[in-house]
Amino acid sequence: MSNLIDFDDMLTMANKVLKSQSVLQAVRSMYPYLLVDEFQDLNNLQMDLVLRLQGDVGRVTAVGDERQSIYGFRGASCESNFKTFLDSFVDADVARTKGTPGSLVGSMQSLTVNYRSHKSIVDLGNVVARDTAGDDGLLVRLRVPLQARATAPVVPVSVCYNATAHKEATSIADKIKYLIDSGACRPKDISVLFRFLKFGQYRPSGRIETELMNLGIPFVVRGGASLMSTRRMQNFLALLGLLANRSNDIAMRVCVTEFVLHLGPVYWRRIEGMGPDSNGDGSLFRKAERIVSTTKIPKKARESLGHFLATVKGWVSDMGEMTLMELVVRIYTDFVMDASIKAKAKTRFARKAAAAEAAADER
Structure with missing residues (x-):
């Protein structure tokens, strides 16, 4: 184990090696100029390297934005580094080079035009x-006001505060639902941005994913895998949603697509096109109950759909006799499957349908 080093060890060893004047001069001759990008993310060891290589030379350019510092958790010393750099390479250089042409004097230049964001975001x-x-004083000096390029008018930026992460997730999901229901946006027009998708075992997106699924809003997680967004978990939550409310048409669509065989889009449209029953119930679940007693869809589709409906109603009737854990395990075991869901579903439904037919023959 003593022969292993990590990245911090490499930085520490480099600083030690550069204490040798002969090594330092050799490196300087190989790399006379130093360009540091994302300067705000340097930690103390990296800043020590900058000072060691260029401290009494000054042929260094650093590009960074204190407002974009996001690595404090891993040791980045943003404000301290900017102060050190300005003291060492800008202010001190200006003080000792009076009379020197301005082009040869260290300086701080600010990039004041933002090309990424709309004006409303830049203004905020x-x-x-x-x-x-x-x-x-340091922050005032660094935080030069930005200007945005001319853009089309956009909705003003709103800043919201929520007391808890749960309330924040609920608020975001409700806003997204409003935008979709009002016709202002399509789901694919909306993005929720996170600083990171995973930090250890913590997933900041988890609560919002749950709230979106509760509202039946489809979404895709980019940049990282999420258990809540897997097909298996979304199918499971759809089953729970249908169990809790058989009028949940979004959950019903997911369940029929994933768990009911022999019911293609043509036959499914026939179900959706049916009107409400005599009591005014126009839910897809109720329409499915009605169509299984007709010949509007093929026999195999009626059997598969009928078995699924009977299973859901069986869960409802048994809820009072099972604990929540028992109910969840039963649902998961019966219907939630992996990528081979169709093949497994076909075998399972065929077996259960055959058993149901045998029981009917015995009666």
Whole structure:
């Protein structure tokens, strides 16, 4: 184990090696200029390397934005590094080079045009940056107001505060549902951005994913896998949603697509096109109950659909006799499957349908 080193060890060893003047001069001759990108993310060891290589030379350019610092949790020393850099390569250089042509004097240049965001977002960012800088001279110096390129008018940015993560997730999901129901946006037009998708065992997106599924809103997680977004888990939650409310048409569609065999889109449209029953119940579950007693869909589709409906109603009737854990295990065991869901479903339904027919013959 003593022969193993990690990235921090490499930085520490590099600093030690560069204490040798001969090694330092050799490296400087090989790399006379130093360009540091994402300067705000440097940790102390990396900053020590910058100072060791260029501290008394000054042929260094650093590009960074204090407002984009996101690696404090792993040791980045943003404000300290900016102060050190300005003291060492800008302010000190200006002080000792009076009379030197300006092009040869160290300086700080600010990029003030934002090419990524709409004006409403940039304006909000300027307000937040100004208000959080306070009287800190360094931050005031670094946080130069930005300007956005001319863009088409957009909806103003809203800043919301929620007391808990759960309330935040509920608020976001409700807003998305409103945008979709009002026709203002399609689901694919909406994005929820996260600083990271996974940190250890913690998934910031988990609560919002759950709330979106509760509202029947489809979504895709980009940049990381989520248990809640897997096909297996979404199928399971659809079954629970249908069990809790048989008028949940979104859950019914998912369940029929995944668990009912021999019922293609043509026959499914026939079910959807049916009107409400005599009591005004127009739910897909009730329509499915009615169609299984007709010949509007093939026999195999009626049998498969009828068995699924009977299973769901059986769960409902047994709920009072089972614990929640027993109910969940029963649902999961009966219907939630992996990528081979169709093949397994075909075998399971065929077996259960055959058993049901045998029982009927005996009666």
